[in-house]
Each structure stands twice: as C-alpha cells, then as structure tokens.
Amino acid sequence: VLTHLGEAHLENFASNExxxxxxxxxxxxxxxxxxxGYLNDAILCLRSLGKKVHTWGVSxxxxxxxxxTIESEGRIVEAEYEGQHFTWFLPFSNEMGYRNAMTTALVGLKWGVPAPEIGEALERFRDLEHRMQRIRKADGMWVLSDAYTNDWDALGxxxxxxxxxxxxAKKGAIIGPVPGMKAVDIERLKTLIKTSGVDNTWAIxxxxDSAPGPKPWRQFASPEEALKALQGEDSPFNGHHVLVKGPRSARFERLTEALVQPGHSTRLVLDLKALTHNLQQLRRYIRNHCPVGTDLIAVIKASGYGTHAAAIARVLQFHRVPIVAVACTEEGVELRKNGITSRILVLSPTPNTFHxxxxxxxxxxxxxxxxxxxLVQELGGPKSPWPIHLKVDTGMHRLGFAPDDEELLxxxxxxxxxxxxxxxxxxSADRPxxxxxxxxxxxxxxxTVESIRAIRPNVKHHLLNSSGLIRFPALGGDYIRTGIALLGVVPDNDMNLQPVVHFETTIASLHRIPPNEGVGYGLEDAAPIERLIATLPVGYADGYPRSLSNGRGHVVIRSQRAHVVGKxxxxxxxxxxxxxxxxxxGDNVELFGQQIPIENVAKAAGTIAYEILSRIPTRVIREQRYG
Structure with a gap:
C-alpha cells in the first residue's frame, strides 16, 4: 500500500527522482x-519493475x-468499481483522511470484501490527528499545527x-521554508495562499525574501523573530483559525504554544509518560498479587476524572488494555468520535441513549x-447477540439486581x-x-457468579476497584477496575505510582503589603511584618477550593512552599x-502535582481527590505532555 510521496527529507537527496x-x-x-492514481511517476516506475499496480482516482x-462532495458532517463519496456504482459516506472531511480512506477501500475491494461492507466500515472511520494537531485557542478559534514537516504536498x-x-472566521497561516525551495516557489506559495482564502500570512x-505576497503578508527572518512578534504584539491572530507549518529543525511548535497560551494561563497538565508508567506498575502488581489471568478494566468516566478521557484512552489502547469503562453513553460516543476502537463498557446507560x-x-x-x-426493544429483530454486562447489588445499594434475583438467569x-x-x-474497600x-x-x-456460570460457563467477573486491589487482591477475579489509580492517586501502597495530573498556573502580579494590613475580601490574614504577596490567576471558578483560604492551602513556587493568604x-x-x-x-506555580500531592490538597480542603479533579472546568486549558 502506497499512500503518499511527498518532499519530506528532500534535502538528503540529489533530486525528487x-x-x-x-x-x-x-x-x-x-x-x-x-x-x-495521481502519483503518475511512481506508477510508471513500479510497472517498469514488473509490479501490478491498482489505483483509485478520477481517471x-x-x-x-x-x-x-464535502458536507457539514463529512464527505459523500460516489464510487465505481468493475461496473458497479456505490455511494459511501465518510464522517470527516479533511483531504489526507479522505485519500487514506480511498486507498483502504481499494485494498478491501481487491481482497474481495463486498462494497456494501466497505461502505459500512467507512461510516465508522474516525479521523486521526497524525502529526497534524488541532488545538483550541483562548479565543475559541483553532490552531492546525504540524510543526514537524513542510513539503509542498503536505502544505497544500x-x-x-x-x-x-x-x-x-478569518484564516491565518504561519509557514516556514520548504526544502529545496527556488525563486519560483515564492510565487507558488502566493498562489496557494490566495486560492486557500487565507487572510493573514506570516512567511518565516x-x-x-522577495516581493511581498497577498496582503496582509509579513516576512520574518527566523522563528525566533516571529515568536517575539507573537509574544509582544496585541494578539495579531485574534479571531483567526491559524495553520502553523514548518520544519522540525526550526522548532515551530514554539509558535503553536505562543498562539495557544495567551489568555487563561492556568492549566491542567496530563503527563502521559507517567500514565504509561502507572499502567505498567498496576499490571505488575496484579500479576504478583491477584489470581493468575487477572487483567484490568480502565475506568475513565467523567472525562478521565476531569482530565482528558480521549488522550488517556489512546495510551490505554496502544498498550492493549482490553476494556475501558465510562459512566454514560455520551462519554462512550465522545471516545468513538476521537478514534478510540477499544471495547467500551458503559456503567450507567439510560434507555433513551440506547440508539x-x-x-x-x-x-x-x-x-x-x-x-x-x-435494550431488547431497541435491538429489534434477530441479529448477532449484543455484548452486555450484568450489575449485581451486593450491598452498595445504588444500582443492580439482588444477588438472588431470578431475572439474572x-x-x-x-x-x-x-x-x-x-x-x-x-x-467500603478502603475502610478496615x-x-x-x-x-x-x-x-x-x-x-451469584456460580449460579450464572451454570448456564453461561465462560462469563467473566470483576468486583475490585483501585482501593479493593490494594487491600483484597485475592478477590481479583477476571478483571480489576482501576480508575484513579492510573492517575497515581491511591492510598498508601508499594506500587511506586507517579502523579499523572498537574494543576499549574503562573504569577500574575506582585505587591508589597505594609505591616498589619489584611488582603482580599474582608481584609483578612493581616501580619505584623511587611509581606510580598503574589496574585495567581486561579480561583474557585477554576476548581481551586475556596476552603483552602487563610493559610489552609499551599502552592509551590521555585521549589518552595507558599501559603494562601486571605480568601x-x-x-x-x-x-x-x-x-x-x-x-x-510569570514564574510557574504548582497547585498540585509532583511536589504537592493532590491527596494533601484534598485533605486540607476537607474533600477527596476525585472531587478536586472532576470539578476543574473546561476554561482551564488541558495540556498533554510526553505523548
């Protein structure tokens, strides 16, 4: 399968050929x-080598x-193969995803997969980010970022x-040099910009260097010069969707960060390297302490406990976690829309979401x-049996069948x-x-499991959550449902888990407060000495608990603790x-994370880590690291 021949790495070769x-x-x-079929030169070369070439295209x-045809929800594809005509639908519209899907469809047809079956599969396709990322700016607009490669095909x-x-909304583009550029290529870029409807272009x-392109057009000698302009000027791309495209060696990702960071500087950081470490540690602990064959179900409900469920699910899927669990159907649908193909268990689905x-x-x-x-009514006529899971209420008294309920059988x-x-x-797994x-x-x-296995001998079972795993590993069953433990939050244990979630902000201002003066609402927390007080752009609307007021809370700045003053x-x-x-x-401030465990923050606030995480709203930027 050959999907693309671009000009990436051209600088290492004598010519395109x-x-x-x-x-x-x-x-x-x-x-x-x-x-x-549009890769004409490659087709001729392959055929000269005696290869049979099958192509797709408009010829x-x-x-x-x-x-x-591009529509609001995706693409309508009209297809013809061996005299037969088909209409297919793709639930996304981007060009690279479309091309890859058509190559996939061609392979399926050549392997004898019926065209209607291919059409059904295409409807389930989900667009993936690849190297191109789509990141939301503070003004609600998007940044399309590919800060790793820049050849003409990829740029187009x-x-x-x-x-x-x-x-x-207006469109902007920040574009770096293309390998092997010649003078004529400047005009090529200008034509691309004009035909793409770009309103504001920065050429880096x-x-x-040449005559300026379509206005407004700005030229910068280096990414550093452009970065200085982004940081020093008054939002030159405010209200614009922006494409950032440049070579890896020039570190264009810095420009993406500068576009995204302005606005609310408070952020919730997801350390995906630590997540992978915790998954490995949990699996090792399960192997050593639970019955042979016990695996895990990763619970990522409430958008991964307020973090980023799709980002977590991608890591879990890569490491072959067999099932992820969510609370409601809407959370499962969101994972599917983000390209997650793993099995997804919905713990509390309501009948109105069964469709x-x-x-x-x-x-x-x-x-x-x-x-x-x-559910049976929604399933309708005879089909392949639909996978389900049965919840038994053994004492929690929230949801589930009684252990001796005949409906279970x-x-x-x-x-x-x-x-x-x-x-x-x-x-009460955590209550000795x-x-x-x-x-x-x-x-x-x-x-209950024994009675059900009398008619379904291969059914699997699971009872333990993260706390249950620590205290009752012998009850492991076929699966352990691990949730917040994946994020490194569990009671005292010997698993060497790492904090995955970091709540961070920056210092917005500094003020010297005279002796015996209080601060904030009510002028509280006065002190007999002059103090230097830092204002942080984070409050209870960002999920930082108000109960941490007047010295009950602490943050870390420059590796030193600073206590909260006033309300x-x-x-x-x-x-x-x-x-x-x-x-x-501008100094970085840790609210919780590596130096201040979230458990300590929760204890000081009089609550639990689950609540602290799940109450951080969407106005706080979600950032992924080491993914």
Whole structure:
C-alpha cells in the first residue's frame, strides 16, 4: 500500500527522482501495489519493475473511480468499481483522511470484501490527528499545527483543511521554508495562499525574501523573530483559525504554544509518560498479587476524572488494555468520535441513549429488568447477540439486581444478548473497620457468579476497584477496575505510582503589603511584618477550593512552599512569597502535582481527590505532555 510521496527529507537527496526511487525500493518484494492514481511517476516506475499496480482516482484508467462532495458532517463519496456504482459516506472531511480512506477501500475491494461492507466500515472511520494537531485557542478559534514537516504536498493539504473549517472566521497561516525551495516557489506559495482564502500570512525564513505576497503578508527572518512578534504584539491572530507549518529543525511548535497560551494561563497538565508508567506498575502488581489471568478494566468516566478521557484512552489502547469503562453513553460516543476502537463498557446507560449506544458499538451494564427490556426493544429483530454486562447489588445499594434475583438467569440466557461479565462494587474497600461487610459482599457476589456460570460457563467477573486491589487482591477475579489509580492517586501502597495530573498556573502580579494590613475580601490574614504577596490567576471558578483560604492551602513556587493568604476569590488567589528569593511575575506555580500531592490538597480542603479533579472546568486549558 502506497499512500503518499511527498518532499519530506528532500534535502538528503540529489533530486525528487532520487527520493522517489529510494522509497519505491520498499516495494521490491511485492506482487501488487494499491495506491492513488495521481502519483503518475511512481506508477510508471513500479510497472517498469514488473509490479501490478491498482489505483483509485478520477481517471477512467483507475480501478476504483471516485468523486466526493464535502458536507457539514463529512464527505459523500460516489464510487465505481468493475461496473458497479456505490455511494459511501465518510464522517470527516479533511483531504489526507479522505485519500487514506480511498486507498483502504481499494485494498478491501481487491481482497474481495463486498462494497456494501466497505461502505459500512467507512461510516465508522474516525479521523486521526497524525502529526497534524488541532488545538483550541483562548479565543475559541483553532490552531492546525504540524510543526514537524513542510513539503509542498503536505502544505497544500494543510491549507485545504484550514479552508474547510466551518464558519466565517478569518484564516491565518504561519509557514516556514520548504526544502529545496527556488525563486519560483515564492510565487507558488502566493498562489496557494490566495486560492486557500487565507487572510493573514506570516512567511518565516530567508528563503521567502522577495516581493511581498497577498496582503496582509509579513516576512520574518527566523522563528525566533516571529515568536517575539507573537509574544509582544496585541494578539495579531485574534479571531483567526491559524495553520502553523514548518520544519522540525526550526522548532515551530514554539509558535503553536505562543498562539495557544495567551489568555487563561492556568492549566491542567496530563503527563502521559507517567500514565504509561502507572499502567505498567498496576499490571505488575496484579500479576504478583491477584489470581493468575487477572487483567484490568480502565475506568475513565467523567472525562478521565476531569482530565482528558480521549488522550488517556489512546495510551490505554496502544498498550492493549482490553476494556475501558465510562459512566454514560455520551462519554462512550465522545471516545468513538476521537478514534478510540477499544471495547467500551458503559456503567450507567439510560434507555433513551440506547440508539446511540448501539450505533457506536458500546457495551451496556444492565442493572434492572426495565432497562433490559428497553435494550431488547431497541435491538429489534434477530441479529448477532449484543455484548452486555450484568450489575449485581451486593450491598452498595445504588444500582443492580439482588444477588438472588431470578431475572439474572433469564437475562444471562436471553438469545439476543451475549453476557460478557458480571460485576459488583465494594462499598467500603478502603475502610478496615468495615472489612466484615466487604467479605459479606464478596461472598454474595461469588454465589451469584456460580449460579450464572451454570448456564453461561465462560462469563467473566470483576468486583475490585483501585482501593479493593490494594487491600483484597485475592478477590481479583477476571478483571480489576482501576480508575484513579492510573492517575497515581491511591492510598498508601508499594506500587511506586507517579502523579499523572498537574494543576499549574503562573504569577500574575506582585505587591508589597505594609505591616498589619489584611488582603482580599474582608481584609483578612493581616501580619505584623511587611509581606510580598503574589496574585495567581486561579480561583474557585477554576476548581481551586475556596476552603483552602487563610493559610489552609499551599502552592509551590521555585521549589518552595507558599501559603494562601486571605480568601480565595472566584478568579484569583493570593499567596505569601516573602521568603522565596528571586520570585518574578510569570514564574510557574504548582497547585498540585509532583511536589504537592493532590491527596494533601484534598485533605486540607476537607474533600477527596476525585472531587478536586472532576470539578476543574473546561476554561482551564488541558495540556498533554510526553505523548
């Protein structure tokens, strides 16, 4: 399969032809090649090597002839293959995704997959970021960022994606040099900019030195010069969707960061390297302490406990976690829209969402007879049995069938469903004083599992959450449901977990406060000495608890602790930095994370880590690191 031949790495070759010939050596041992029909030179080269080439495109010579129309929800594709005509739908519109999908469809047809089946599969395709990332700016506009490569084909596709962002907002482009540029290529860029409807262009690099392009057009000698302009001027791309495209060596990702960072500087950082470490540690602990064969189900409900469920799910999917669990159907749908193909267990689906649940191949937890009948009605006529899970109430008394409810056996044997697991939830796994109740729950659950296995002998079961894993690993069953432990938040343990989530902000201002003067609302927290007080742009509207006011909370600045003074406001918090040498406006501030565990913050606020995480609103920027 050959999807693309661009000019990336051209600087390492004598010519475009030399680059192409080197890449085509990969196909030396192939009998046939599937590829786009517009790669004419590559087609001729492959055929000269004796390879059979199958192509797709708009020409009468293409095996799969296609044309497409972009709509608000994706693309309508009209296709013809061996005299038969089909209409397919892709749920995204970007050009690279479309081209890859058509190459995939061609391979399927050549392998004998029926065209209607291919059409059904295409409707389930989800666009992926690849190196091109789409990041929301503080003004609500998008940054399309590919700060790693810049060749003409990729630049044209990226400008096409920029032009197809819906709405009337202006478009901007920050573009670096293309390898092997010549004087004529400057005019080539100007034509691309003009035809793509770009309103504001920054051309970076000495290679662009020439007469100015379409206005407004600015030229910068280096990324550093452009970065200085972004940071020093008054939002030159405010209200614009912006494409950032440049070579890896010039570190254009700095320009993306500068575009995204202005605005609310408070951010919730997700350390994906630490997440991977914790997953490995949990698996090792399960292998060493639980019954042989016990695996894990990753619970990422409430958008990954207020972080970024899709980013977490991508890591889990890469490391082959068999099932992820969410609270409601809407959370599962969102994961599917972000390209997650793993099995998804929905813990509390409501009947009015069953249509979407089936459409997005989600697996419901069934906890009542009425809920099950609604699912059967939604399933309709005879189909392959739908995977479900049964929830048993062994003492938590929220949701679930009673352990001896005969409905459990009826549902387990129903021909329209396939029972995957039976599960329950411990109410007091973290309470040693209630271990007797925990053992009673476990005994009731095991009796229920035994009765169901009389008719479904292969059904799997799971009882333990993160706290249960620490204290009762022998009750592991087939799966452990690990949630907040993946983020490094568990009671005392020997698993060496790392904090995954970091809540950070910066110092917005510094003020010297005279002796005996209070601060903030009510002029509280006066002190007998002069103090240096830092104002942080974070408050209870950002999820930083107001109960941490008047010294109950601490932050870390320059590796030193600074206590909160006065009352925490809706958008601001004051901290005492008198004893921290060299403190400056713009210094990074940790609210919790590596140096201040979230458990300590939660304890000081009189709550639990779950609540602290899940209450951080969307106005706080979510940032992923080391992914």
């Amino acid at each position: 030399a680059l192409r010939d080197e890449k085509l050596k990969l196909f030396k041992g192939c009998e046939w090649v599937a590829m786009p 009468e010579h293409d095996a799969l002839k296609v044309s497409s 596709l990226a400008l096409s994606d920029l032009s197809h962002i819906p709405g009337a 690099g000495k290679a662009w 979407a649940l089936l459409q997005h191949r989600l697996e419901p937890a069934i906890h009542s007879e009425k809920q099950f009948e609604a 009826r549902i387990a044997g129903h021909p329209m469903v396939e029972l995957k697991t039976v599960f329950s939830h411990l109410a 004083d209630q271990d007797e109740a925990t053992q009673s729950q476990a005994a009731a659950f095991n009796r 925490i406001c809706m958008d601001m918090t004051l901290v005492d930095v008198t004893s921290i040498p060299g403190v400056n406006i």
